[in-house]
Amino acid sequence: MNSDDEQLLRGRVYGADPDHPGPLPGRSYVELVGGPLDGLLLDITGCTQDELDTGVSLLTDLGHFGPGGRTLYDPRPGDRGRFDWSGDSP
Numbered sequence: 519m520n521s522d523d524e525q526l527l528r529g530r531v532y533g534a535d536p537d538h539p540g541p542l543p544g545r546s547y548v549e550l551v552g553g554p555l556d557g558l559l560l561d562i563t564g565c566t567q568d569e570l571d572t573g574v575s576l577l578t579d580l581g582h583f584g585p586g587g588r589t590l591y592d593p594r595p596g597d598r599g600r601f602d603w604s605g606d607s608p
Contacts (some may be wrong), residue, residue, distance in 0.1 A: 532558045532576060553603025554589050560601065573601065578596035581606035 530539040531547065532555060541547055547559040555578060562570060573592035581589040583606055591601035 519562070530558055532560050534561075537547050548593075548598070550591050551600050551602050553591070553606070554578050554604070557589070560591075573604070576606065583608045 529541075531541055533548065534540075541559055541561075545561055545563045548558055548562055549554060551557045555576065560576075562575065570593060573590065575588045575590050576587050577583045578587060581587045586608075588607045590607060592604045592606045594600040594602050
């Protein structure tokens with residue numbers, strides 16, 4: 519991904535409608551840091567603390583394994599607003 523592609527992703531929400539890619543009022547988000555989804559926001563509205571503590575596995579075609587692959591993000595210790603990339607899986 520080149521820097522123009524990365525700029526397009528910033529401030530967008532993972533899995534959001536392309537016609538309305540930004541955050542919505544009344545929802546809670548964390549920023550994805552590093553990896554193929556760097557800069558995207560993840561809607562965590564309704565997630566339990568246990569779910570947030572274990573991190574997420576997100577579908578993406580942009581990771582190491584291409585279409586159908588997943589990329590893994592874990593909560594950043596001491597920063598509730600960011601999840602850090604921890605790798606990709608098939």
